[in-house]
Amino acid sequence: MIFQLALIVVLIALILYALSQRRRVPVVARIILCGSLIGIFFVIAPEWTNYLAHWVGVGRGADLVFYVFVVLTLAAVFNLHLQIRANAEVTTELARMIALMTTRRPPRE
Numbered sequence: 001m002i003f004q005l006a007l008i009v010v011l012i013a014l015i016l017y018a019l020s021q022r023r024r025v026p027v028v029a030r031i032i033l034c035g036s037l038i039g040i041f042f043v044i045a046p047e048w049t050n051y052l053a054h055w056v057g058v059g060r061g062a063d064l065v066f067y068v069f070v071v072l073t074l075a076a077v078f079n080l081h082l083q084i085r086a087n088a089e090v091t092t093e094l095a096r097m098i099a100l101m102t103t104r105r106p107p108r109e
Contacts, residue, residue, distance in 0.1 A: 007043045011036045035072075 018032035042049050042065070049061025058064045 004043050008040055011039045011043070 014032055014036040018029040018036065021032075022029040042061075046061060049065055051061075053059065053061045053064035056064065058067065
């Protein structure tokens with residue numbers, strides 16, 4: 001019961017974070033909000049994870065939660081990789097522009 005309460009508190013904190021970020025990144029905020037609400041439901045009624053796991057062909061509800069976590073984590077890592085790559089390309093382009101703007105011509109002899 002104590003662990004369930006701690007999980008619910010953490011998920012409520014995520015909901016508050018999602019609500020505070022909904023104007024900056026609305027898609028991510030909605031995903032966090034939905035995931036947290038589903039998480040609270042499954043913490044309160046864990047037997048539903050077993051039912052859902054059997055329905056999709058997974059042995060236990062805990063295994064299903066783990067598999068979903070792994071997939072979401074891989075998607076988040078891939079998204080971060082794409083963002084870092086895009087930022088690196090922008091930084092490279094800015095460095096090139098600055099280098100071209102600050103070039104000096106050699107003095108004529």
